[in-house]
Amino acid sequence: MLQAPMFRAAIFTLYPDFFPGPLGQSLSGDALARGLWALETRQIREHGLGRHKSVDDSPAGGGPGMVIRADVLAASLDAGLAPDDPRPRLLMSPRGRPLTQSRVRELAQGPGVAIVCGRFEGVDERVIEARGLEEVSIGDYVLSGGELAAMVLLDACVRLIPGVMGKLESGSEESFEAGLLEYPHYTRPRDFEGRPIPEVLLSGDHAKIAAWRRAQALEITRARRPDLPKPK
Ligand code: SAH
Secondary structure (H helix, E strand, C coil), X not given: CXXXXXXXXXXXXXXXXXXXXXXXXXXXXXXXXXXXXXXXXEEHHHHCECCCCECEECCCCCCCCCEECHHHHHHHHHHHCCCCCCCCEEEEEEEEEECCHHHHHHHHHCCEEEEXXXXXXXXXXXXXXXCCCEEEEXXXXXCCEHHHHHHHHHHHHHCCCCCCCCCCCCCCCCCCCCCCCCXXXXXXXXXXXXXXXXXXXXXXXXXXHHHHHHHHHHHHHHHHCCCCCCCC
């Protein structure tokens, strides 16, 4: 059988000590230890300028904060990635296209990702253009840096890598996979503080259970997320 290439993440950051952080625990941590994916960090500051290895400067045109220099980040990217590296080059950014489960699935099936983590006010626009960085947002709020955003993206990808999750089918019925939020789950005890498990789930009638779950998923999606595209 043709073996898919391992999913490899290269992280360009001013804070490599953030990694693997939470990705070193539980599902993603076990998978990392088992060699199902690989994580490499690159300290952008290694390409910083002068005695202080400076990486940022004040924004042209004025305004608060600092901006990561295009030349410094480009040098770090060029040193860390061969020109023919097939991995998509992502920049975590609140201006980016919001991350979706379908994009996560696409990325998880590929060779991995190269991710730039911004800090301060962000990065000089010209390096985004010159190195073809794809801006990706994890939501409409502002973090202090791209590291946690990169971890969110990686966590979502890694759990979809074949062999990482226990059951192969795990994931196929989850929220967003069919354009729907997931149906509610129940487990023992049968009665919790006077709340019984819905009768249908104990009926053993698999068709009836599937129909009930779909109806629940439709209702929850309609009520909570009318903005989601209509399910297929
Ligand atoms: N001045 C910027 C915010 C910079 S926040 C603006 O107004 O758009 C500093 C860094 O945190 C960013 O460069 C980015 O890498 C990261 N970041 C912040 N919020 C994020 C989000 N919602 N999604 C992804 N990355 C984010």
